[in-house]
Amino acid sequence: MFSKACEYAIRAVVYIASETDETKKVGIQEICDHIEAPQHFTAKILQTLSRKHIVNSQKGVNGGFFLDSVQKKKSLKNIVEAVDGDQVFVGCGLGLKQCSETKPCPIHNQFKDIRNRLTKMMESTTIDALAIRLLKGESVLMQTK
Amino acid sequence: MFSKACEYAIRAVVYIASETDETKKVGIQEICDHIEAPQHFTAKILQTLSRKHIVNSQKGVNGGFFLDSVQKKKSLKNIVEAVDGDQVFVGCGLGLKQCSETKPCPIHNQFKDIRNRLTKMMESTTIDALAIRLLKGESVLMQTK
DNA sequence: TTAATAAAAGACAAAATTGTCCTTAATTAA
DNA sequence: TTAATTAAGGACAATTTTGTCTTTTATTAA
Ligand code: FES
Ligand code: FES
Numbered sequence: 001m002f003s004k005a006c007e008y009a010i011r012a013v014v015y016i017a018s019e020t021d022e023t024k025k026v027g028i029q030e031i032c033d034h035i036e037a038p039q040h041f042t043a044k045i046l047q048t049l050s051r052k053h054i055v056n057s058q059k060g061v062n063g064g065f066f067l068d069s070v071q072k073k074k075s076l077k078n079i080v081e082a083v084d085g086d087q088v089f090v091g092c093g094l095g096l097k098q099c100s101e102t103k104p105c106p107i108h109n110q111f112k113d114i115r116n117r118l119t120k121m122m123e124s125t126t127i128d129a130l131a132i133r134l135l136k137g138e139s140v141l142m143q144t145k
Numbered sequence: 146m147f148s149k150a151c152e153y154a155i156r157a158v159v160y161i162a163s164e165t166d167e168t169k170k171v172g173i174q175e176i177c178d179h180i181e182a183p184q185h186f187t188a189k190i191l192q193t194l195s196r197k198h199i200v201n202s203q204k205g206v207n208g209g210f211f212l213d214s215v216q217k218k219k220s221l222k223n224i225v226e227a228v229d230g231d232q233v234f235v236g237c238g239l240g241l242k243q244c245s246e247t248k249p250c251p252i253h254n255q256f257k258d259i260r261n262r263l264t265k266m267m268e269s270t271t272i273d274a275l276a277i278r279l280l281k282g283e284s285v286l287m288q289t290k
Numbered sequence: 291t292t293a294a295t296a297a298a299a300g301a302c303a304a305a306a307t308t309g310t311c312c313t314t315a316a317t318t319a320a
Numbered sequence: 321t322t323a324a325t326t327a328a329g330g331a332c333a334a335t336t337t338t339g340t341c342t343t344t345t346a347t348t349a350a
Contacts, residue, residue, distance in 0.1 A: 001146060001233060004308065007240035014251050027326065041309050047328060059327045060317025076252070088146060095152035097288050106159050106275035106284040107221070110266045117262065121255045130251035139251040143242050149338065172296065186339050192298060204297045205347025291350100298345070307336070315328070320321100 006083040009045050011035040011141045013079055016055060017067045017131035025064030036142035045083065052082045072128035080122060089119045151228040154190050156180040156286045158224055161200060162212045162276035170209030181287035190228065197227045217273035225267060234264045 002010075015034050019026050028046065032039040046065055050057045054074065057065050080088065092099040093111035101108075133139050147155075160179050164171050173191065177184045191210055195202045199219065202210050225233065237244040238256035246253075278284050 001236075001238060002240075004240065007238075010252075011239055011250075029326095038309055040311075043327075044309095044329090050327085057327060058317075059315070059325085061319060061325045063317065063326050065327085091146075093146060093152075094156055094286075095147075095149065096285075100288070103285050103288055104283075105156075105286065106279055107155075107270065108284065110270055114259065114263050114266055118259050121259055125252065125255055134251055138249075139253065140241075140248050141239075141250065143245070143248055170296095174296095183339055185341075188297075189299090189339095195297085202297060203347075204295085204345070206295045206349060208296050208347065210297085294349085295347080296345100297347100298343100300343080301341085303338100303340070305336100305338070307334100309334070310332080311330100312332100313328100313330080315326100317325080317327100319324080 002080060002088070003084050005041070005045050006080055008035065008037040008042050009049060009079050009083045010076060011037065012042055012046060012065075013049065013055060013067070013127055014130045014134060015141055016065050017072050017127045018134045020064075020066035022066065022068050025058060025062065025066040027064045031065065034141060049079070049082055054078055054082055067127065072131065073126055075123050076125045076127065076130075077119065077122040079127075089115065089122075147225060147233070148229050150186070150190050151225055153180065153182040153187050154194060154224050154228045155221060156182065157187055157191060157210075158194065158200060158212070158272055159275045159279060160286055161210050162217050162272045163279045165209075165211035167211065167213050170203060170207065170211040172209045176210065179286060194224070194227055199223055199227055212272065217276065218271055220268050221270045221272065221275075222264065222267040224272075234260065234267075 012031050012035055015031055016026060028039055028043045032042050046055060046057070049055045054071065055065050055067055056071070057063070077089070090099060092105050093107050093115070094105040096105050099108065130139070134141065157176050157180055160176055161171055173184055173188045177187050191200060191202070194200045199216065200210050200212055201216070202208070222234070235244060237250050238252050238260070239250040241250050244253065244257070275284070279286065
């Protein structure tokens with residue numbers, strides 16, 4: 001469904017959201033310890049998200065990654081689009097060059113419905129909603145240990 | 146969503162279903178011409194599907210690939226599972242080792258619904274239903290030309 | 291029986307994705 | 321001002337996916 005990079009991205013951003021604000025930041029090491037992701041690979045992904053203003057970062061002592069209150073209100077769709085692009089939301093399920101109503105692939109009608117539901121779900125799910133459930137202990141970001 | 150191999154697989158099988166039965170077969174070249182897929186790569190995928198009895202094949206003069214009436218009644222889910230495995234139907238959306246009700250990832254509740262709908266859709270869509278719509282001209286398997 | 295045909299199979303090759311390591315730049319506490 | 325810290329960036333490596341090419345095996349028509 002999503003690439004590994006995108007899975008790490010969502011897990012990382014939800015963790016960052018749950019632990020930070022404008023005054024408190026977390027480093028890449030701590031993030032990766034809590035989401036069970038490769039550190040340098042995840043660092044690169046967060047660089048991308050930082051350039052796209054989905055997360056903030058600060059170098060130096062007491063630096064790290066953090067999300068402000070505006071960023072926490074963004075949807076998961078923003079993260080996915082930043083990392084994987086929009087094909088999962090608009091592309092043809094059978095890989096035709098473009099999904100089309102007039103020249104549809106055989107599964108277009110059925111697939112469109114699923115794809116639209118996925119899109120709506122990702123649009124309506126905010127980062128902070130997930131962070132809150134995580135803090136309540138209602139969900140986890142890793143399973144071993 | 147699905148791998149390239151899986152996209153080619155579905156397109157190929159729908160094409161084969163639309164053109165063959167126990168008495169009429171199609172060769173790999175013709176298949177690939179009609180679904181715009183790389184010939185040797187698709188051939189390998191069809192070998193896999195043949196071993197798993199999702200398609201039939203016959204070597205030699207007048208040989209080729211074909212689907213019998215029983216095979217045409219199979220669902221798309223069978224094709225996907227044969228090529229990509231079942232992770233798209235049972236795996237965690239955020240890549241946790243396994244999707245779990247008791248240790249769910251943050252998007253589990255929302256994601257499960259989408260994933261279940263996808264599964265049902267792929268289970269209830271049969272190969273021959275797609276082949277029929279293709280023959281009626283209501284759908285296409287390639288867009289250029 | 292032979293020649294033609296078509297899938298099966300194996301060896302590679304290219305490209306994309308995933309992952310690692312090392313150096314550089316920015317920030318801040320001392 | 322200096323040293324420590326932390327993200328940014330670049331180079332590179334491993335793995336997986338995708339794609340190509342050649343040889344082998346099975347089948348059948350002539
Ligand atoms: S054309 Fe394939 S999903 Fe729309
Ligand atoms: S645990 Fe992630 S989808 Fe179920």
